[in-house]
Every structure is written in C-alpha cells, then in structure tokens.
Amino acid sequence: MKSSHSFGIVGxxxxxxxxxxxxxxxxxxxxxxxxxxxxxxxxxxxxxxxGNPLTVEAVExxxxxxxxxxxxxxxxxxxxxxxxxxxxxxxxxxxxxxxxRMDDSVPLVVPEVNPQALKRHRGLIANPNCxxxxxxxxxxxxxxxxxxxxxxxxxxxxxxxSGKEAMDELWNQTKGMYxxxxxxxxxxxxxxxxxxxxxxxxxxxxxGSTKEEWKMVAETKKIVDKAIKxxxxxxxxxxxxGHAEAINIEFEDFLDEDEAREILRAAPGILVVDKREDxxxxxxxxxxxxxxxxxxxxxxxGTIDNGLNLWCVSDNxxxxxxxxxxxxxxTLGKRVLKKG
Amino acid sequence: MKSSHSFGIVGxxxxxxxxxxxxxxxxxxxxxxxxxxxxxxxxxxxxxxxGNPLTVEAVExxxxxxxxxxxxxxxxxxxxxxxxxxxxxxxxxxxxxxxxRMDDSVPLVVPEVNPQALKRHRGLIANPNCxxxxxxxxxxxxxxxxxxxxxxxxxxxxxxxSGKEAMDELWNQTKGMYxxxxxxxxxxxxxxxxxxxxxxxxxxxxxGSTKEEWKMVAETKKIVDKAIKxxxxxxxxxxxxGHAEAINIEFEDFLDEDEAREILRAAPGILVVDKREDxxxxxxxxxxxxxxxxxxxxxxxGTIDNGLNLWCVSDNxxxxxxxxxxxxxxTLGKRVLKKG
Numbered sequence: 001m002k003s004s005h006s007f008g009i010v011g012x013x014x015x016x017x018x019x020x021x022x023x024x025x026x027x028x029x030x031x032x033x034x035x036x037x038x039x040x041x042x043x044x045x046x047x048x049x050x051g052n053p054l055t056v057e058a059v060e061x062x063x064x065x066x067x068x069x070x071x072x073x074x075x076x077x078x079x080x081x082x083x084x085x086x087x088x089x090x091x092x093x094x095x096x097x098x099x100x101r102m103d104d105s106v107p108l109v110v111p112e113v114n115p116q117a118l119k120r121h122r123g124l125i126a127n128p129n130c131x132x133x134x135x136x137x138x139x140x141x142x143x144x145x146x147x148x149x150x151x152x153x154x155x156x157x158x159x160x161x162s163g164k165e166a167m168d169e170l171w172n173q174t175k176g177m178y179x180x181x182x183x184x185x186x187x188x189x190x191x192x193x194x195x196x197x198x199x200x201x202x203x204x205x206x207x208g209s210t211k212e213e214w215k216m217v218a219e220t221k222k223i224v225d226k227a228i229k230x231x232x233x234x235x236x237x238x239x240x241x242g243h244a245e246a247i248n249i250e251f252e253d254f255l256d257e258d259e260a261r262e263i264l265r266a267a268p269g270i271l272v273v274d275k276r277e278d279x280x281x282x283x284x285x286x287x288x289x290x291x292x293x294x295x296x297x298x299x300x301x302g303t304i305d306n307g308l309n310l311w312c313v314s315d316n317x318x319x320x321x322x323x324x325x326x327x328x329x330x331t332l333g334k335r336v337l338k339k340g
Numbered sequence: 341m342k343s344s345h346s347f348g349i350v351g352x353x354x355x356x357x358x359x360x361x362x363x364x365x366x367x368x369x370x371x372x373x374x375x376x377x378x379x380x381x382x383x384x385x386x387x388x389x390x391g392n393p394l395t396v397e398a399v400e401x402x403x404x405x406x407x408x409x410x411x412x413x414x415x416x417x418x419x420x421x422x423x424x425x426x427x428x429x430x431x432x433x434x435x436x437x438x439x440x441r442m443d444d445s446v447p448l449v450v451p452e453v454n455p456q457a458l459k460r461h462r463g464l465i466a467n468p469n470c471x472x473x474x475x476x477x478x479x480x481x482x483x484x485x486x487x488x489x490x491x492x493x494x495x496x497x498x499x500x501x502s503g504k505e506a507m508d509e510l511w512n513q514t515k516g517m518y519x520x521x522x523x524x525x526x527x528x529x530x531x532x533x534x535x536x537x538x539x540x541x542x543x544x545x546x547x548g549s550t551k552e553e554w555k556m557v558a559e560t561k562k563i564v565d566k567a568i569k570x571x572x573x574x575x576x577x578x579x580x581x582g583h584a585e586a587i588n589i590e591f592e593d594f595l596d597e598d599e600a601r602e603i604l605r606a607a608p609g610i611l612v613v614d615k616r617e618d619x620x621x622x623x624x625x626x627x628x629x630x631x632x633x634x635x636x637x638x639x640x641x642g643t644i645d646n647g648l649n650l651w652c653v654s655d656n657x658x659x660x661x662x663x664x665x666x667x668x669x670x671t672l673g674k675r676v677l678k679k680g
Contacts, residue, residue, distance in 0.1 A: 150643050154494030154586040156537045156575065170535075175518055190618035195510075195579050196625045197496045199586070199637055199651045204616045208597065208639030229643035233586035233651065235496065238578050239535050246494040246539070246573035248588075257548065276544045278530035285536045297539055299548030303490050303569035311539045311573065 005031050008067040008091065010059050010082065011074030012036035013045060015164045016096060019322040020071055021049050027326060037062055038074070064089045069329050072096060073321065087123035092332065094125050094325045098211075101126040101219060108222050111327040112269040113140045117223075118331060125328055130320025131155050131212065131234060131243055132219040137293040137319070138247065138312045140224055141267035142260060146306065147252035150229045153216065156237045156244040157201060158284060161316050162188055170194060170238055189236065198236040210234055242284025243316040251306040260308055261298050269319070274298050282313045290315055291323055345371050348407040348431065350399050350422065351414030352376035353385060355504045356436060359662040360411055361389050367666060377402055378414070404429045409669050412436060413661065427463035432672065434465050434665045438551075441466040441559060448562050451667040452609040453480040457563075458671060465668055470660025471495050471552065471574060471583055472559040477633040477659070478587065478652045480564055481607035482600060486646065487592035491570045493556060496577045496584040497541060498624060501656050502528055510534060510578055529576065538576040550574060582624025583656040591646040600648055601638050609659070614638050622653045630655055631663055 007024070011017040017038070024031070036047055037059040045056040059078065064070060064086045072079045072086075072095040079097035086093050100106040107117040108126045113136050118125065128136070139148060159166040166188040173184040173194040184194075191198050201212035209217075213232040220230050237244075265272045271292040273282045281296030293314040301307030314320060347364075351357040357378070364371070376387055377399040385396040399418065404410060404426045412419045412426075412435040419439035426433050440446040447457040448466045453476050458465065468476070479488060499506040506528040513524040513534040524534075531538050542551035549557075552574040560570050577584075605612045611632040613622045621636035633654040641647030654660060 152492040152588045152643075154573070156496070156577070174514060178515055178518070191623050192625050196623050197577055197579060197584055198623055199584070199621055200618070204620075208616055208637065231588060231641045231643045231647070231649060233494075233588075233637070233649060235584075235586065237496070237537055239537060244537055244539070244575075246575065248492045248571060248573075276548055278540070281539055283531050283536050283538055285532050297548065297573070301571045303492075303571045307571070309571060309573060 006033035006068045007031040008035045008070035010037040010072045013038040013042045016073040016321040019317040023322045023326045067091045096127040111331045115331050127325050128219045129215040130316040133320045134293045134314035136223045137269045141263050146255035148228050150250040152248040153232045154246045155234045158239040158241050160241045201234040239284045242287045245312045247310050249308045254306045257300045264295050287313045287315050346373035346408050347371040348375045348410035350377040350412045353378040353382045356413040356661040359657040363662045363666045407431045436467040451671045455671050467665050468559045469555040470656040473660045474633045474654035476563045477609045481603050486595040488568050490590040492588040493572045494586045495574045498579040498581050500581045541574040579624045582627045585652045587650050589648045594646045597640045604635050627653045627655050
C-alpha cells in the first residue's frame with residue numbers, strides 16, 4: 001500500500017455508496033482526495049463530504065489513475081467490467097458486488113473473521129453479501145470453540161439491501177395504503193412488499209434455491225471453513241434498514257448456551273443483548289446506525305446433541321457493506337486511512 | 341351430538357370471533373340459534389350475521405344452556421374458568437385458547453391431520469395455536485411417506501395473531517411515521533412493530549424459548565407424532581393477516597423434492613404454488629381470505645441425507661383459528677351444522 005490516501009467510490013449515489021461516505025466521516029477518515037463515480041445520469045450531482053461539495057463523475061470512461069483505494073458498489077456488471085481496469089491503474093479495489101467473491105484469486109474478507117486472507121490479495125478484494133457478513137461474525141468464534149457442522153438459517157432482510165429504489169417502493173407503497181386511489185403497484189419487487197414478506201431474493205437457481213441463499217452457503221464456506229454446511233431461506237421483510245437472521249447451529253462438540261454467550265460477548269464486532277424478558281433482545285430498528293453485529297435469543301436446541309439457536313441482527317448498509325469495506329481498507333494498512 | 345344446531349361464540353367481538361361468523365356465513369351454515377358473548381364492556385353491541393343484528397351478551401354470569409356448540413376465543417383465563425361450566429351445561433366446546441391443549445383428556449385437532457382424535461372427546465376439544473395448525477397440515481402427508489425426525493422452523497407471524505388492538509397498533513404506528521409529531525409508541529408489543537420485526541411471541545420460558553415456540557414443539561407432537569422433534573424461532577412481522585413459516589425437515593427416509601411436491605398437491609387442505617420464478621410462490625397478502633395452507637419453495641436440503649426445505653403460508657385467522665374450529669364442528673357431525 002502506498003502512503004498517500006486517495007479514495008474513489010463507484011456507485012456513490014446509491015444506498016451503500018452514501019453509507020460509505022458516512023462511515024468514512026464517522027471514522028474521522030479524511031482522504032487527501034476523494035472522487036465519486038456513478039452512472040452517466042448522475043454526472044454533475046453534488047454530494048457534500050466533510051463540509052465540501054464533491055461533484056459526481058460519470059464512471060464510463062473515467063481515468064482512475066492516482067487513486068489508492070477504490071470502493072465499488074454499483075452492481076455486478078459494472079464491477080465485472082471495471083474492477084480489473086482500476087486494479088491495473090494501480091488502485092486496491094474493494095468490491096461489494098457478487099462479481100469476484102468466489103474467484104479463488106480474490107480474497108473474500110470479513111476483518112473480524114479472516115483478516116489473514118488479505119495477505120494474498122492481488123489488488124482486488126471482495127466484500128461479502130450483507131446476509132453472510134453478519135452471520136459469519138457470529139459463527140466464527142463459536143466454530144473456533146466447538147466446530148460447526150451445519151447451519152439452518154432463515155433471514156428477515158430489509159429492503160435497503162435492494163437499494164434506494166426499493167426503499168422508496170416500501171415507503172410509497174405503504175403510504176398508498178392510507179390514501180384511496182394512491183395505491184403503488186410492485187415494481188422493484190415481484191409482489192407487494194408493504195405489510196407483506198417475500199421469500200425470494202436475487203434470481204432462482206436450478207436447484208430451487210435463490211442466488212441469495214446460495215451466497216450464504218458458498219461465502220460462509222470460503223470465509224469461515226469449507227466444511228460448514230449451510231441451508232438458507234432468504235426472505236425480504238418490510239423493514240428499511242437492518243437484517244435479522246434466525247440461526248440454528250449443529251456443532252461437532254457440545255457447547256453450553258452460557259458458554260456460547262460468554263464467547264460471543266468476548267468476540268470482536270459482537271454485542272450480546274439477551275435478557276429473556278420483554279424487549280430484552282435486538283430488533284432491526286434498534287441496530288440502525290450501529291457497527292456491531294447484535295446477538296440475542298441464545299438458547300440450547302435440545303432436538304440434537306450439540307445444538308444452539310440464536311438471533312442475529314446488524315445494519316446491512318454498514319456491517320453488511322460500507323463498514324466492512326472500510327474495515328478491510330483499515331486492516332490493509334493504517335497508512336492509507338490517515339485519521340484527521 | 342344432538343340434531344339441533346345452536347351456536348355460541350365467546351369472544352365474539354375479537355378478531356377471531358368475528359372471523360368465526362364470517363366462516364360460518366361462507367360455509368352457508370345457518371344455525372337456528374346463534375348467541376354472541378364478550379366482556380361486560382361490549383355488552384349490548386350489535387353484530388350483523390346473515391342479515392340479522394345480534395346483540396352481544398356479557399359472558400360473566402351468562403346461561404349457556406340449550407347451546408349445542410360453543411366456540412371460545414377470549415383468552416386462556418376465560419376458557420380456563422368457563423369451558424368446564426359450558427360443557428357441564430351440555431354443549432360441545434371448541435376452545436381456541438391455550439388452556440386445555442396439552443390436557444391428556446382433551447383432543448387437540450386439525451381435521452386434515454388427526455380427525456380420529458375427536459372420537460374420544462368428552463365435550464371439550466382444543467383448537468391448536470395458529471402457527472402449529474398450518475405447519476402440521478404441511479407435515480402430516482410428508483410424515484406418512486418418509487417419517488419426520490426433526491423440524492427447524494422460523495416463523496413470520498402477522499399481528500392479527502395478537503388480536504384487534506395489535507392490528508390497530510401496526511396501522512396507527514405506521515401511519516404515524518408519515519406525520520411528524522404523530523408517532524405512536526409501542527403498547528401491545530414491547531418494541532416498535534412498524535417497519536420492524538420482533539423475535540418474541542408470548543412469554544419467555546425458563547429455557548430461553550418463548551411459549552409460542554414451545555407450543556409449536558408440544559402441539560406438533562400431540563397432533564402428528566410424539567417422536568417428531570421441533571425447534572422453533574417465532575417472530576412477529578409487520579403484516580396484518582397471514583402467517584408464513586420457513587420449514588426445514590429431516591426425514592428418516594429419503595424423500596425427493598418432486599415426490600414431496602406431488603404428495604403435498606394431493607393432500608387435503610393444501611395448495612402448492614411453486615414455480616421457481618418471479619412471483620411463483622405465495623406470500624401472506626396472497627393467502628388472506630383463503631382456506632388453504634399454501635406451500636411454496638419446496639427444495640432438497642443437501643446438507644443432510646434426507647432433508648427438505650419448504651415455505652408455508654396460511655390465513656392465521658382462518659386455518660389458524662376460526663376455520664379450523666368450524667371444520668372440527670363439521671367433522672363432529674354434519675347434523676349440527678345444517679346448511680341453509
């Protein structure tokens with residue numbers, strides 16, 4: 001890594017791109033240069049960062065030379081096309097899309113879980129899917145202690161995972177329920193999301209699972225341990241920000257729920273809130289704006305010898321995306337991220 | 341069963357009580373007598389059934405003699421106190437509360453699953469919990485074919501399961517999000533339900549599970565097979581009507597997903613909608629007003645030898661409550677329910 005600290009953000013006008021700027025500001029990171037890129041139609045838009053208005057550049061045909069770290073969150077196609085070019089121009093790329101996550105030559109990193117994978121990077125580092133990121137933060141310390149064999153996970157994923165337009169759809173479609181004649185038809189989602197849940201995220205695969213479910217399976221293996229078997233059901237819920245997950249774990253060795261709670265309390269990036277009383281757990285709206293992966297409802301699963309259930313909640317725009325990317329950059333070398 | 345057909349509904353002003361009247365009307369059942377009971381404060385309220393205004397009577401001190409079938413949905417305490425008295429007065433009681441479900445002398449019945457249990461009734465029959473009812477409809481035909489060993493279920497339960505006040509809270513709290521200064525604080529629920537999910541239904545038990553989760557475990561054993569092990573996470577979602585469940589099943593024998601789909605298609609009370617394409621599945625808003633238990637997303641779970649995942653949706657006020665009770669009465673004897 002070079003000692004300068006110039007940043008680029010591709011997809012700067014999106015929900016995750018905006019959050020990346022917020023997280024940089026919260027970390028008091030003041031890059032010497034910060035350049036924002038988006039599609040042609042956002043060109044010229046002004047976005048204020050650290051008191052200064054920055055002008056959005058068109059990503060098509062942009063010259064990326066001179067940038068140290070470029071963060072991509074503009075969809076798989078844009079990443080597929082541009083990430084290799086930006087790496088060739090000399091930057092370290094942290095890509096939030098699905099384009100390179102399963103590429104053997106690309107580290108897929110959650111800094112609390114597998115920071116060592118960063119050592120072998122060749123300029124390109126992949127950020128995991130939001131639902132995977134928070135789950136592996138929870139799984140890793142438990143796996144280290146009792147060896148996870150199998151995970152059954154059901155998700156409760158917020159619409160911000162689908163981007164700004166999905167957030168607008170939930171907001172406007174819900175509003176339309178209160179005003180006769182102002183109904184809003186589904187557009188981003190194939191079915192109504194207002195006051196509904198949809199068991200479908202990303203495209204369907206031949207085996208009947210969705211790509212989102214496949215990501216949780218494949219990415220968990222790559223980040224934590226290829227021996228861990230995961231079966232997932234991914235569901236969109238009418239929540240703006242914050243993903244929740246009901247996680248059932250089967251271990252090789254017995255792990256008592258009290259010991260699991262202590263392990264999780266001591267683990268990096270985790271806050272345990274588990275009181276077994278009204279409100280003694282974390283919900284999506286509680287986690288918004290926070291950095292932690294919250295764990296609640298830790299309890300023995302007596303249907304198998306070595307089973308545990310838990311509830312995991314995190315801000316999908318932060319730990320699931322922008323925060324994890326900033327943590328990756330920080331882990332790569334503090335020199336890049338000179339604090340102001 | 342006597343040949344007359346007089347009905348009583350205790351809890352007639354509640355969400356389930358009202359739905360019981362709707363289901364009777366939809367079934368074109370015209371009782372010779374129908375009497376409505378509720379708490380003192382609803383006394384004198386008029387409710388129209390089959391074109392006639394009926395006057396709500398106070399349940400306290402009421403004389404139940406002369407009624408053939410009395411449906412209870414007024415909470416556990418009311419049932420605990422009154423059901424035995426109403427049975428003593430000569431009626432068959434179908435109780436929707438948790439008061440007698442696990443009582444060995446009381447059949448707990450889902451007519452598609454265990455109608456034979458009705459034979460040993462002594463005047464009192466229990467209706468299962470809403471989340472259990474739809475799940476056992478899905479499990480039974482699969483269990484008959486391949487013997488279920490273990491179920492991991494995560495629920496997405498609508499607020500109507502908590503009653504009318506909860507539906508109002510979701511409606512008003514959500515509305516309050518759009519009007520500054522009109523925020524509605526949580527009252528029925530311990531946390532905000534608008535644009536949020538809450539991993540907590542009914543009270544917490546000593547083992548860290550909730551009573552709702554325990555019900556799914558214990559009632560499934562009683563209704564289907566005591567050898568079936570269930571571990572559940574029950575979650576309230578901001579949906580008005582319709583419960584959804586992500587169900588992971590481990591069988592004794594291998595069951596191919598295509599065969600499972602055919603078995604479910606042929607099973608009573610089930611509609612399979614499973615297209616593996618945009619919208620090719622059922623969501624809660626799709627099921628409202630319908631009688632079926634809908635099954636979607638049927639797919640092999642390759643993490644174990646004999647595993648299957650599926651998504652189950654049903655109208656919790658109907659199959660989960662009022663419809664199931666009417667079906668119990670119908671199964672008891674067509675004579676009681678003379679159709680108009």
